Every structure is written in C-alpha cells, then in structure tokens.
Amino acid sequence: MVEFNVAVVGAGYVGLTTAACLASLGHRVVCADVNLAKLDGLSHGETTIREPGLRELVVNGLETGRLRFVLGAAAAASGADVVFVCVPTPMGRDGAADLTTLETVVAELRDVLPPGCVVVNKSTVPVGTAVRTAELLGRADVAVVSNPEFLREGSAVEDFLNPDRIVIGSEVPEAAGRVAALYELLGAPVLRTGPASAEIIKYASNSYLATRLSFVNAIAELCEHMGADIDDVRKGMGFDRRIGMSFLRPGPGWGGSCLPKDTRALLRSAEAVGCEFPILHAAIVTNVRQQELVVDRVRQAVGGRLAGVRVGLLGLTFKAGTDDLRDSPALVIAERLATEGAELLGYDPGVPSPVPGMTDRIRLMETAYHAASGAAALILLTEWPEFRDLDWERIADLLAGRTVVDTRNLLDPFVLNKAGLAHWCVGRPAPQDLAKDHSTA
Numbered sequence: 001m002v003e004f005n006v007a008v009v010g011a012g013y014v015g016l017t018t019a020a021c022l023a024s025l026g027h028r029v030v031c032a033d034v035n036l037a038k039l040d041g042l043s044h045g046e047t048t049i050r051e052p053g054l055r056e057l058v059v060n061g062l063e064t065g066r067l068r069f070v071l072g073a074a075a076a077a078s079g080a081d082v083v084f085v086c087v088p089t090p091m092g093r094d095g096a097a098d099l100t101t102l103e104t105v106v107a108e109l110r111d112v113l114p115p116g117c118v119v120v121n122k123s124t125v126p127v128g129t130a131v132r133t134a135e136l137l138g139r140a141d142v143a144v145v146s147n148p149e150f151l152r153e154g155s156a157v158e159d160f161l162n163p164d165r166i167v168i169g170s171e172v173p174e175a176a177g178r179v180a181a182l183y184e185l186l187g188a189p190v191l192r193t194g195p196a197s198a199e200i201i202k203y204a205s206n207s208y209l210a211t212r213l214s215f216v217n218a219i220a221e222l223c224e225h226m227g228a229d230i231d232d233v234r235k236g237m238g239f240d241r242r243i244g245m246s247f248l249r250p251g252p253g254w255g256g257s258c259l260p261k262d263t264r265a266l267l268r269s270a271e272a273v274g275c276e277f278p279i280l281h282a283a284i285v286t287n288v289r290q291q292e293l294v295v296d297r298v299r300q301a302v303g304g305r306l307a308g309v310r311v312g313l314l315g316l317t318f319k320a321g322t323d324d325l326r327d328s329p330a331l332v333i334a335e336r337l338a339t340e341g342a343e344l345l346g347y348d349p350g351v352p353s354p355v356p357g358m359t360d361r362i363r364l365m366e367t368a369y370h371a372a373s374g375a376a377a378l379i380l381l382t383e384w385p386e387f388r389d390l391d392w393e394r395i396a397d398l399l400a401g402r403t404v405v406d407t408r409n410l411l412d413p414f415v416l417n418k419a420g421l422a423h424w425c426v427g428r429p430a431p432q433d434l435a436k437d438h439s440t441a
C-alpha cells in the first residue's frame with residue numbers, strides 16, 4: 001500500500017474520525033482545527049466527542065507519530081499529498097448550506113498547497129461546490145475531488161473503516177486514483193463519478209433516509225387509528241428484501257446535525273434549478289407533525305393542560321449512543337412543552353452536565369429516578385437501552401401520574417403494566433384506561 005501525507009482540516013465528528021482512521025491505515029496525518037482547547041486536549045490523547053474506538057485510535061496515532069494536531073489549515077497543508085476539508089456546512093438563513101467556513105479554509109489553503117496536491121471536499125456540500133472550490137483556489141496544478149462521508153454518529157469509527165461504499169467524484173482520473181489508493185486497505189466498493197453526482201449522492205442518501213422515516217412515522221399514526229401495531233407492520237414490510245429492515249423504526253421524528261439541514265439544503269438546491277420536489281417537502285412537514293403529535297400526546301396524558309405540570313424527560317440526545325444535542329427532536333419537543341408552561345426535569349446518560357446550546361428550560365437531573373420524581377407523565381425520547389432496565393416499580397412510586405409516553409417503543413409493556421403504569425407507544429393504539437379517560441373528558 002502507498003503511504004500518503006494527509007492533511008485534515010476540521011477535528012470534529014468527521015475530521016477527527018477521518019484523521020485517526022487514516023493514521024491507523026498507515027498514512028501520516030496532520031489534523032488542523034481552530035479550537036485551541038480542543039487541539040490541546042487532542043495532542044494529549046483526549047477526545048471531546050463520544051465515539052467508540054476513537055480515543056484509542058487517536059492515542060495510537062500520537063504514539064506512532066502518524067497523527068499530529070496543528071492550529072489552522074495552512075499549518076497542516078505543508079508537504080501534503082491530499083488535503084481533506086471536513087468543516088461545518090450548517091443551515092443558512094434561507095435553508096441552503098452555508099459555505100462560509102469552507103470558503104475561508106480554501107482561501108487559507110490557496111497559496112500554501114504543495115504543487116500537485118489534491119483537495120478533497122468531505123464536508124457535505126451542494127452541487128457545484130467542487131467546481132467553485134477549484135475556481136477559488138485558482139491553481140491549475142491542484143485538483144479538487146468530492147468524497148462525501150456517510151458515517152453515523154455513535155459508530156463513526158466502525159462506519160469509516162467498514163463503509164458500504166466510497167464515492168469519489170472528480171474529472172481528473174489521477175486525483176481520483178490517489179484518493180481511492182488512500183482507502184485501498186478498507187477493501188470497500190469504490191464508485192467513481194463526476195463531482196456533481198458525488199455531491200448529490202450525499203444529499204440524496206440523507207434525504208431518502210429522512211423520507212423513509214417520515215413515511216414510517218405516518219404509517220405509525222395510521223396504525224394507532226386502525227388498531228394495528230407498527231412493530232409488526234415494519235417487520236412485515238422489512239422482510240421484503242427490496243425494502244429491508246433498517247431505518248424503519250418509528251420515533252419522535254428524525255433529527256441530528258445532518259438529516260434536518262441536508263433535507264432543507266436539497267430542497268433549496270432543487271428550487272434554485274426550478275424543481276419543486278414535493279415528496280421531500282412532505283417528509284419535512286411530516287417530521288414537524290410527528291413532534292407535534294408527541295406534544296399532543298403528553299398534553300392528553302396529563303389531562304389536557306400543561307401549564308404548571310411537571311413532566312419528566314428520559315433522553316435528550318437525537319439518538320442513543322451519542323452526546324450530540326444538535327437538532328435533537330427531544331429538545332424541540334421539550335421547548336414546545338415548556339412554552340405551554342410545563343416544568344421539565346430531564347435525564348440523559350450521554351449528557352451528565354448542561355452543555356452550550358442546551359435549553360435552560362430543562363432541569364438536568366442526575367438519574368432517571370430524579371427526572372421521574374413527582375412528574376405527572378414521563379416521556380422517553382431517546383432509545384438508550386439502559387432505560388429498559390430501570391426499576392419501573394420504583395418509578396411508578398415516584399411518579400405523580402400513571403402514564404409513560406414511549407416515543408421509541410423501547411420499553412417492555414409487560415413490565416410497565418405490572419408496575420401499574422399506562423405505556424403509550426408510537427404506532428399502537430393508546431392504552432385502554434387512557435382511551436376511556438379521553439372519551440369521557
């Protein structure tokens with residue numbers, strides 16, 4: 001295998017994972033960021049994000065000398081054969097991707113890139129960004145390649161090292177070949193395309209996943225009205241090999257740092273070329289509705305009015321296995337409940353203390369039991385497996401009300417019923433006692 005000198009700009013979920021994994025594959029990697037505190041920690045083998053296996057790879061990279069951390073893109077570029085750009089591309093005010101940071105990095109790199117180096121956009125960027133990056137660089141000797149990343153938070157290292165596919169978009173065969181060679185040891189299928197196709201593949205994939213979930217959540221709502229059970233229905237669908245089992249779990253709506261922003265960005269890109277894309281629009285609207293349905297359900301569980309009512313929240317992150325709160329449906333739902341006057345006690349095993357950006361409308365508690373204490377209803381919002389093993393008899397004693405709203409269908413109905421609790425799931429009819437209460441209300 002050829003060993004390359006690699007620069008990675010951005011030490012976040014994608015950049016740090018890319019840097020640490022490429023170092024573990026034998027490349028010499030310099031990873032740049034602008035956050036001094038983060039760089040200082042990383043240089044001592046401390047990772048700030050919760051990703052299984054990442055810390056070990058960083059420590060190993062530092063020990064073997066294959067991984068270094070530096071301040072700023074320019075400092076990383078010296079001597080690089082390939083420069084990966086992994087900086088944020090957040091949602092701009094109009095829904096389109098905001099490329100300001102990417103453009104800043106490209107400007108910093110322009111005059112310092114070694115001759116013949118390849119710049120790789122790994123950030124999620126709209127169609128045309130590879131071409132625009134090449135224009136901004138203004139370097140005939142430097143090729144730009146689009147190489148979108150498909151890792152998931154919570155399994156970033158595992159996904160990076162075992163990808164379903166590697167997409168390499170470039171008009172320059174030598175540049176595409178160099179990027180493919182970097183990944184050679186992974187033995188993954190490599191799809192070579194033009195840059196526009198590579199860029200749209202990333203948005204199409206995330207938007208398809210989001211649309212699939214909105215579809216499932218809509219079917220779950222039908223199940224509630226029709227006496228069916230979504231967990232049977234999704235299995236019955238998933239056994240069809242054309243459909244498959246994955247990404248069919250109903251929930252409180254999809255969230256995270258990417259699905260919401262990428263669906264909106266694709267919609268804006270479509271509008272810009274005069275396409276309406278109604279199915280994607282419907283997926284986004286359905287997701288907002290899904291969160292509203294949870295709020296409706298909580299309101300119903302506490303007897304119609306949330307003002308002054310204490311509600312316990314189990315889980316705040318956008319999914320289990322991550323400490324990331326960005327665009328978490330749990331926080332959107334919490335905000336709505338707080339706006340109606342509910343007092344919120346929250347617990348999340350991934351969030352031991354308040355973090356910047358977290359709403360101050362939730363009192364963060366030390367345990368699930370503290371979050372349940374005196375609550376009129378308990379809402380499970382993130383599917384942390386440990387919630388299943390809580391002492392539900394004890395929770396029943398601590399709660400002021402009887403209802404547990406399980407937005408992930410995680411808990412064992414038998415255990416909850418034995419504890420005397422009404423277990424309200426997504427995509428199953430409401431518990432009998434609640435349905436009765438409601439009909440006489």
Ligand SMILES: NC(=O)C1=CN([C@@H]2O[C@H](COP(=O)(O)OP(=O)(O)OC[C@H]3O[C@@H](n4cnc5c(N)ncnc54)[C@H](O)[C@@H]3O)[C@@H](O)[C@H]2O)C=CC1
Binds near residue numbers: 012038123125152
């Ligand atoms: N988080 C995820 O699971 C995935 C994210 N993506 C895409 O990858 C890109 C990066 O996302 P994340 O890694 O989640 O972001 P992040 O927010 O976790 O990390 C970004 C890093 O870039 C650094 N940074 C900001 N400006 C910089 C500059 N001028 N020079 C050097 N470093 C700078 C920040 O300090 C931060 O450490 C986005 O386009 C995202 O859509 C793609 C696949 C998966």
Ligand SMILES: O=C(O)[C@H]1O[C@H](OP(=O)(O)OP(=O)(O)OC[C@H]2O[C@@H](n3ccc(=O)[nH]c3=O)[C@H](O)[C@@H]2O)[C@H](O)[C@@H](O)[C@@H]1O
Binds near residue numbers: 151209249320
């Ligand atoms: O571009 C990105 O950032 C990444 O976005 C997602 O990864 P991630 O955001 O880590 O989260 P997912 O595991 O996809 O979950 C997204 C949301 O869908 C929800 N979900 C997922 C699966 C499911 O069956 N049901 C369900 O409600 C999750 O709870 C979560 O809120 C994609 O899965 C990755 O391939 C992609 O690289």
